[in-house]
Amino acid sequence: MPNYYQPEVECASRDQIKAWQDERLVKQVKHVYDNVPYYRNLMEKKGVVPEDIRSTEDLNKLPFLTKDDLREAYPYGLLAVPLSDCVRIQSTSGTTGRRVVAFYTQHDLDLWDDCCARAIVAAGGTKDDVVHVCYGYGLFTGGPGLNGGSHKVGSLTLPMSSGNTDRQIQFMCDLGSTILCCTPSYAAYLAESIYERGLQDQIKLKAGIFGAEAWSEEMRQDIQNKLHIKAYDIYGLTEISGPGVSFECSAQGGMHVNEDHFIAEIIDPVTGEVLPDGEKGELVFTSITKQAFPLLRYRTRDICVLNREKCSCGRTHVRMSKPMGRSDDMLIVKGVNVFPSQIETVLLNKGYPANYQIIVTRENNSDKLEVLVEMTPEMFSDELSKITVREKELNGALKAMLGIYAVVKLVTPKSITRSEGKAVRVIDKRNLY
């Protein structure tokens, strides 16, 4: 039995969705042109005026926005309403360069909460659920987004925020949390910690909504099996609103983009040309309902595929694949494209923990790819030859997947730093940029 939060929107006909998008896009372009000099300047450079945009077919006439634009326009340069109309600021977790800040009116927060509510209901959430949110609260959008969505659904909301694993588990047991919202790496860590404490029988979780970082299908299986839950993916970015830009349904076959609020395009990351559905490329979003911080054609750097085939859940909104990597965190090692998710897939297939670290170094102009893997009781043997055989198998599997040789280094369990937010998977010591 499929669950919808706003069935009339989530299951609307494609014609209806197109009509909403056409009308809202035209209005939004005018709003941005009139109120955001930074973007008006970009449009003028491209020789486009709002009258040129009459429907979604004209979308590709508009210029792109990138993270660089957001940094340049920091803090108020892309704001489209008076600051006095805004009620909230959120910011990216940005580890490099200047932070990006996004602004929200009360209307924007309401729509964002609706998007998250759709995700929670799709994961089986009702007003009888206990939604345990251990995404960070604060400038990071994860906590506030799912918190707002949970309120809309009417679920009992546990605003745990991140960290303090003992307390997370205690509340989970004592208050009977049924839906867990956090990063997938923290979910995997929680699962391990629950088993270490022997509390697996006291956990009442039925579903998890995990996002904010890349995770593989194998990692999903791992988390589902360990916690006996169904794990749902959720996608979003602060620039566009936060979590809930798209979300997974029970079919677990891609994330439905909330197309009444966001138009998704896939472009060739090099030429900027729009690619047909089904082709892999960079995901671009246009925000058509936001008032305060309405980004047009924002380049996410996430590499995805869009799928407009009918979904078995009954929703009509386009599905995006899990990002297959980021055009900016993809590693080029010895001239070969390496995605951390590929390494993760191999490790999990071979029975190693999903907690790993990739270290890239350059010695004598030659790249070296090192993968730190934690030793497990299952892998360990009193006999060196048995460990060596397993190491060689892993080396072979990595070579087959990546096309280049990776040095496997076995390390003490739990010695790889587990961040309680985004996991640090890659350490590139080459200083290439």
Added chain:
Amino acid sequence: MLKQLSVFVENRSGSLMNVTNALLDADINIRAISSFDTPEFGILRLIVDEPEEAKAALTARGFVVRVGDVLAVELEDKKGSLNAMLKILADGNISINYIYSFVIRENQAPVMVFHTDDIEEATQLLENHDLIIVD
């Protein structure tokens, strides 16, 4: 037959001490120790007075530990006694994976610890030749 602990240790200063420290805190007495190292990591092998307690103490500190069977044979402290023992095993076609030694303080007897895939057969052979198996 004796129980031996094998512990995974990284090649890093202090890693052996972390093991002995955990055992000290658990009041475990170490009777023999031997290490096998590779460029990346080592396997530390230990004979202790309370193997299961030792395993629990180490596991609680995050170490990966295995407990396995090894044979320990008490030898006379004189030339040729090790050779004699090894000849018995060689004649019986028993192969040894690794070997190390320690001393029992009370009677000053050297003890050879070794690992083989054929523990039962090796025990039988050695006992037939009146060698003392420590347990």
